[in-house]
């Protein structure tokens with residue numbers, strides 16, 4: 271355990287919209303015991319009944335894409351179900367230089383690296399709520415697809431109902447990134463890179479069958495220093511202010527970094 275003191279300098283808030291280019295399915299708990307219950311419901315907010323993108327799904331995907339792009343070894347098994355393998359540096363000095371350990375943290379028992387990133391649940395935008403209500407979808411805000419699933423052993427096809435959020439829906443997202451030192455400022459770039467990787471990958475399930483293609487849009491990057499939280503400073507809008515795409519953010523990274 272490290273005795274080193276960490277002092278928060280500022281929080282970077284990246285906010286904007288996630289557009290579903292294709293249908294999106296992030297599975298929720300099965301409620302199929304009732305007659306006519308869906309085989310594969312999407313996750314919904316129990317209060318509003320609206321589908322949403324859990325921050326944990328978005329964060330997990332960003333982490334795994336960054337692990338792969340950096341060619342890190344995936345040795346630590348996170349108990350499931352389903353069991354997944356993730357990368358963790360077991361050496362403290364290594365973990366400080368490792369973008370994945372620095373940004374996403376290492377488990378509490380090793381507590382040398384606090385998680386820098388916080389990914390909020392993304393909720394449907396007001397416009398998308400109106401659009402989906404007007405579209406009179408199969409279920410509130412979602413569509414239901416019949417799909418044939420092949421049994422891997424018998425090759426028998428069995429039809430299954432799958433619920434998904436229709437293409438065109440948009441969600442408000444927010445990612446917070448904590449800055450403790452200059453390396454964190456440099457590594458903000460990896461957060462943008464992971465977002466770009468996700469655009470060429472997929473969110474949720476059935477990505478290889480075309481689901482879950484998303485793009486980030488209408489973004490802003492804000493810096494809130496500790497002085498801001500004391501009410502002594504305003505938040506700073508970084509870079510050129512608004513960004514249409516992640517590529518735009520990456521292209522402008524030098525300017526954003528300069529302002530930190």
Ligand SMILES: [Zn+2]
Pocket residue numbers: 357358359364365368369370371372
């Ligand atoms: Zn690492």
